[in-house]
Structures are given as structure tokens and as C-alpha cells.
Amino acid sequence: xxxxxxxxxxxxxxxxxxxxxxxxxxxxxxxxxxxxxxxxxxxxxxxxxxxxxxxxxxxxxxxxxxxxxxxxxxxxxxxxxxxxxxxxxxxxxxxxxxxxxxxxxxxxxxxxxxxxxxxxxxxxxxxxxxxxxxxxxxxxxxxxxxxxxxxxxxxxxxxxxxxxxxxxxxxxxxxxxxxxxxxxxxxxxxxxxxxxxxxxxxxxxxxxxxxxxxxxxxxxxxxxxxxxxxxxxxxxxxxxxxxxxxxxxxxxxxxxxxxxxxxxxxxxxxxxxxxxxxxxxxxxxxxxxxxxxxxxxxxxxxxxxxxxxxxxxxxxxxxxxxxxxxxxxxxxxxxxxxxxxxxxxxxxxxxxxxxxxxxxxxxxxxxxxxxxxxxxxxxxxxxxxxxxxxxxxxxxxxxxxxxxxxxxxxxxxxxxxxxxxxxxxxxxxxxxxxxxxxxxxxxxxxxxxxx
Numbered sequence: 001x002x003x004x005x006x007x008x009x010x011x012x013x014x015x016x017x018x019x020x021x022x023x024x025x026x027x028x029x030x031x032x033x034x035x036x037x038x039x040x041x042x043x044x045x046x047x048x049x050x051x052x053x054x055x056x057x058x059x060x061x062x063x064x065x066x067x068x069x070x071x072x073x074x075x076x077x078x079x080x081x082x083x084x085x086x087x088x089x090x091x092x093x094x095x096x097x098x099x100x101x102x103x104x105x106x107x108x109x110x111x112x113x114x115x116x117x118x119x120x121x122x123x124x125x126x127x128x129x130x131x132x133x134x135x136x137x138x139x140x141x142x143x144x145x146x147x148x149x150x151x152x153x154x155x156x157x158x159x160x161x162x163x164x165x166x167x168x169x170x171x172x173x174x175x176x177x178x179x180x181x182x183x184x185x186x187x188x189x190x191x192x193x194x195x196x197x198x199x200x201x202x203x204x205x206x207x208x209x210x211x212x213x214x215x216x217x218x219x220x221x222x223x224x225x226x227x228x229x230x231x232x233x234x235x236x237x238x239x240x241x242x243x244x245x246x247x248x249x250x251x252x253x254x255x256x257x258x259x260x261x262x263x264x265x266x267x268x269x270x271x272x273x274x275x276x277x278x279x280x281x282x283x284x285x286x287x288x289x290x291x292x293x294x295x296x297x298x299x300x301x302x303x304x305x306x307x308x309x310x311x312x313x314x315x316x317x318x319x320x321x322x323x324x325x326x327x328x329x330x331x332x333x334x335x336x337x338x339x340x341x342x343x344x345x346x347x348x349x350x351x352x353x354x355x356x357x358x359x360x361x362x363x364x365x366x367x368x369x370x371x372x373x374x375x376x377x378x379x380x381x382x383x384x385x386x387x388x389x390x391x392x393x394x395x396x397x398x399x400x401x402x403x404x405x406x407x408x409x410x411x412x413x414x415x416x417x418x419x420x421x422x423x424x425x426x427x428x429x430x431x432x433x434x435x436x437x438x439x440x441x442x443x444x445x446x447x448x449x450x451x
Contacts, residue, residue: 062416063087063094063414063416063418063420063449063451064451065092065093065094065095065451067449067450067451068085068094068095068445068446068449068451069094069095069096071445071449071451072085072095072097072442072445072446073097075438075441075442075445076097076438076442079097080426080428080429080435081097081424081425081426081435081438081439081442082097082098082099082101082103082348082424082425082427083095083096083097083099083348083422083423083424083425083442084096084097084099084348084349084352084422084423085352085412085420085421085422085446086352086353086356086420086421086422087418087419087420088355088356088359088360088411088418088419088420088421089356089360089418089419091353091356094420094446094451095422095446096349097348099347099348099349099352099423100331100347100349101347101348102331102333102345102346102347103345103346103347103348103405103407103425103427104342104344104345104402104405104407104425104427105339105344105345105346105351105400105407105409105425106339106340106399106400106401106402106405106406106407107290107292107338107339107340107381107398107399107400107401107407108339108346108351108398108399108400108407108408108409108423108425109295109334109336109337109338109339109344109346109400110286110287110290110295110337110338110339110398111287111351111354111355111369111398111409112319112323112332112334112346112351112354113286113295113298113299113302113319113334113337113338114283114286114287114295114298114368114369114372115323115326115328115354115357115358115366115369116299116302116318116319116322116323116326117279117283117298117299117301117302118279118280118283118363118365118366118368118369119322119325119326119363119365119366120302120305120306120318120322121279121298121301121302121305122279123278123279123280123283123365123368124278124279124280125278125279126275126276126277126278126279127143127144127145127275127276127297127301128143128145128273128274128275128276129141129142129143129145129148129161129163129166129216129273129274129275129276130143130265130270130271130272130273130274131166131169131170131184131270131271131272131273132265132268132269132270132271133268133269133271134185134263134265134267134268134269136182136183137182137183137184137185137260137263138170138182138183138184138185138257138271139184139185139186139187139263139264139265139268140184140185140186140187140216140242140243140246140265141186141187141216141265141268142186142187142188142190142214142215142216142217142239142242143190143215143276144190144191144215144297144300144301144310145160145161145275145276145297146211146217146220146221146291146293146294146296146297147160147161147220147276147277147282147285147291147293147294148160148161148162148163148217148218148219148242148274148276149161149162149163149164149218149219149225150162150163150164150218150219150224150225150245151164151225152164152165152249154225156225157281157285158277158278158281158282158284158285159277159281160276160277161274161275161276161277162274163218163242163245163246163249163274164249165274166246166249166272166273166274167246167249167250167252167253168249168253169271169272169273169274170250170255170271170272171250171253171254171255172253173271173272174255174271175254175255179255180254180255180256181255181256181257182250182255182256182257183257183258183259183260184243184246184247184250184257184258184259184260185243185260185261185262185263186216186239186240186242186243186259186260186261186262186263187216187239187262187263187264187265187266188214188215188216188238188239188262189215189264190215190300190304190310191213191214191215191300191310191311192309192310192311192314193309193311193312193313193314194311194312195212195213195214196212196213197213197296197312197335197336197338197340197341198312198335198336198341198343199335199341199342199343200336200340200341204340205234205236206233206234207231208222208226208231208232208233208234209231209292209340210234210292210293210296210338210340211234211235211238211293212234212236212238213293213296213297213300213312214238214239215239215300215310216238216239216242216243217235217238217239217241217242217293218238218241218242218245220291220293220294221234221235221238221241221293222234222235223235228288228289228380239262240259243259243260244259247259279298279301280365280368282294282297282298283298283368283369283372284368284371284372285372286298286372287369287372287373287374287380287398288372288373288374288379288380288381289380289381290380290381290398290399292338292339292340293338295337295338295339296315296336296337296338298337299315299316299318299319299336299337300314300315300337302315302318302319302322303315303317303318305318306318306321306322312335312336315336315337316334316335316336319334319337320332320333320334326357327357328350328353328354328357330347330350330353331346331347331349331350331351331353332346332347332350332354333345333346334346339400339402340402342402342403342405348409348423348424348425349423351409351423352409352421352422352423353421355369355370355409355410355411355421355422355423356421358370359411359419359421370396370410370411373396373397373398373410373411374396374397374398374399375393375395375396376389376391376392376393376394376395376396376397376440376443377389377391377392377393378392378393381398381399382395382397382399385399385436385440386440386443386444389440389441389444390444390447390448391440391443391444391447391448394412394413394447395410395411395412395443395444395447396410396411396412397409397410397411397422397443398410399436401432401436404427404428404429404430404432405425405426405427405429406425406426406429406432406435406436406439407423407424407425407426407439408422408423408424408436408439408440408443409422409423409424410422410443412443412446412447413447414446414447414449415447415448415449420446420447422443422446424439424442424443426438426439
């Protein structure tokens with residue numbers, strides 16, 4: 001074990017220091033991967049975490065922007081990547097490569113969606129899925145929770161609600177009232193408009209990148225529970241599939257049930273309900289796993305909060321409203337919440353400034369955007385990146401990938417002790433693997449630069 005003592009020290013120091021800037025009471029929590037139990041994860045056993053030359057630093061240290069720019073420029077000699085590195089506290093620009101130029105952000109859009117959600121919504125709020133009774137029929141009413149699980153006792157983070165639990169509560173209530181058979185209709189009317197986002201390719205659904213967005217679905221609208229790693233085929237009719245799963249559980253709990261038709265639950269008598277994880281937990285989850293359905297769900301929750309339609313357009317407008325109130329709208333134009341739309345446009349400077357706001361300490365709820373970010377070389381979409389580099393364990397970032405698009409934005413604990421925010425974007429990339437490698441190398445260089 002002695003061989004990994006230094007990496008453990010480096011990572012421990014990083015976790016203790018990452019919120020030192022403007023957040024003396026902040027505690028960092030690495031979000032475990034979706035298939036793990038919801039306990040704080042540890043990087044102690046990961047030998048790929050490589051120590052830097054020093055673990056000592058001070059918030060008062062200054063970083064030479066000229067030296068940093070020179071080093072990063074050498075990694076992208078043809079200038080194909082646009083980006084920026086900011087001092088997380090002062091917002092001083094340390095590196096700038098056309099940072100005001102808007103580009104397709106891919107899944108780094110989730111930083112925007114999460115920031116808007118944590119600003120507009122109560123971080124402790126939950127999404128309710130309920131069952132109501134109308135006459136001799138039940139109605140399963142979706143509230144917009146895509147993480148609702150088909151499993152009886154889901155143990156994966158962030159502890160999703162179970163449709164089995166909802167069915168058990170419903171069965172108990174029905175049998176207590178002398179009812180042993182029922183037809184279940186379903187209500188997904190909370191959302192309006194298209195189920196596919198602007199510019200989305202139809203293949204996104206068939207390849208399992210995303211499910212048709214609905215207010216009522218189980219397992220993220222997939223054919224089975226879908227862990228962070230890998231994809232599963234999406235179902236075409238999420239509400240009907242959710243109702244069938246619910247009916248199956250009712251039958252197992254002793255109530256003869258069948259799937260009915262689309263209907264309205266309005267005016268129905270409450271029978272049972274279950275609640276999603278909190279908004280803050282959903283943000284951590286969607287950032288770590290890059291969960292497209294969860295991102296679109298929270299975007300619609302923002303729309304509802306702001307009195308706009310729960311549609312792609314309504315959500316985009318509501319997010320814009322929230323960002324304007326936060327002073328973070330400049331350079332941000334989105335069409336969806338997940339970043340799957342190639343019509344989204346965000347500047348690297350817009351993202352980096354938003355991240356500086358998230359770590360500033362002025363709005364403590366926004367820190368969850370950072371705690372949910374994958375850790376380089378360890379978790380989420382960065383678990384297989386930065387391996388064997390000095391960026392492992394000291395870079396937290398949201399990744400983004402579409403056809404010919406690779407992006408990376410997040411926070412860096414510089415060896416000096418200062419916290420940096422950054423955003424790097426490659427559009428028109430002919431080789432995505434090469435582009436991602438360059439982005440990773442630039443983030444690592446920013447963390448370890450003797451500047």
C-alpha cells in the first residue's frame with residue numbers, strides 16, 4: 001500500500017481544498033457511479049492518480065497568464081480549439097483562445113441546465129409520481145421523474161423512487177377498500193410539444209442515447225434499468241410502458257389489473273404516491289452520468305416554475321430567464337436541456353464564468369454543479385480519461401461529445417492552491433479521440449503548469 005500513499009495525499013488535499021475559494025465551510029463529495037450504493041466514494045485505491053511535483057499551495061499565489069497561454073498554445077499549435085481558463089475567485093483570464101466565439105457545446109450544456117435548476121428550484125424539492133382514482137378506474141399520473149425505477153428496491157445512486165413501491169401502496173389501499181381488480185389509465189399531459197428536441201437525430205432514440213421525453217416513464221424510458229455505463233434501447237411509448245410495469249407489480253401484490261388508455265388524472269381522489277430524489281441529487285446524478293432524460297426533466301421543472309409550457313421551447317425560454325436573473329446569460333443560447341441539439345450555442349467564456357459563479361460561495365446551492373462533475377480518471381464520463389496523467393484526481397469536468405464535437409468544461413485545483421475554471425471546445429473535429437486527448441492534455445497542463 002505504500003506505493004499509493006502520495007496519490008492518496010494529493011487527492012485528499014484536492015478534495016479538502018477545492019472549495020477553499022469563497023467557501024470555507026464547503027465540503028466536497030464525489031458522487032458514486034450509478035450502479036454503486038449512495039455512499040461517498042474513495043479514490044484511494046486508484047493507482048492511476050499521479051502526484052504532482054508539490055502538494056503545497058496558497059490562495060495568495062499568482063499564476064502567470066502569459067506562461068500558461070504559452071504552454072497551452074503548444075498543445076494546440078493549429079489553433080483548432082477555442083477556450084478559456086479563469087481564476088475561479090477573481091475571474092481574471094489566464095488563457096484565452098477566442099473565448100467569446102459561440103460553439104456547439106454538446107453535453108456541457110448540462111452545466112447551464114443544472115445551474116438554472118438549482119437557481120429556480122428548491123434544491124430539496126422532489127418530483128411526485130402519483131396514482132388517483134376516478135370512478136372505478138385508476139390513473140397513473142406522471143410528474144416528470146425519468147429516474148422512476150422498475151425495480152422493487154433500487155439501491156443505485158441517487159436512490160430513485162420505485163414503481164414497485166407505488167404499486168404496493170396502491171394495492172394495500174385498494175384491498176383495504178374491498179377492491180381486488182382495476183383498470184389503470186395513464187396521464188402524461190404535464191409535458192407538451194414534441195418528444196424529440198430541436199435538431200435531434202432520430203438515431204439518438206434507436207441507438208439508446210435518449211428516450212422520447214415524457215412526463216411519465218420508468219428506467220429513463222428504456223427497456224430495462226440503464227446504468228451509467230452503456231446504453232439500452234429506448235421504448236417508443238414511455239407512458240404506456242410505465243403503466244404496464246405498474247400493472248405488473250399490482251398483479252404481483254394481489255390486485256388483478258390491466259392497462260387502460262391515456263386519460264386525465266385531474267379531479268381524481270389521491271390513492272398513493274412516490275417521490276424522486278431531491279433536485280440537488282438529480283443534478284449530481286445527471287452531471288456524473290450525463291443523464292439526458294434527467295437533464296430534460298429538470299429543464300421542464302424550471303419551465304413549470306417560471307409559468308412557461310413544459311416543452312423544449314418553454315424550457316429554453318425559462319432557462320434563459322433564470323440565467324438573466326443570475327447575470328449569467330451572456331454567451332448562452334440553448335434549445336434543449338441535455339446538449340444533444342446541434343443548434344445550441346455557448347461560448348467558452350460563458351461556461352467558465354458560470355462555473356466561477358457556481359464555486360464563488362455566494363449561492364451555496366450551486367456548488368452541487370461542481371460536486372456532481374466527474375473526477376478525472378475516476379468517475380462518470382471521465383472514469384477512463386486522464387489515466388496515468390497528473391490531471392487525474394485534480395480535474396473535475398463535464399464532457400461533451402457529438403458528431404465532430406468534443407468539449408470539456410469544469411474546475412481545476414492548480415498546484416499553487418488556486419481554483420481555476422475552464423472551458424475548451426473543439427468543433428469540426430475530424431478525429432474525436434484526438435480532440436478529446438488534446439482537451440485532456442490542456443486541462444492537465446493548466447493544473448500542473450509551473451506558471
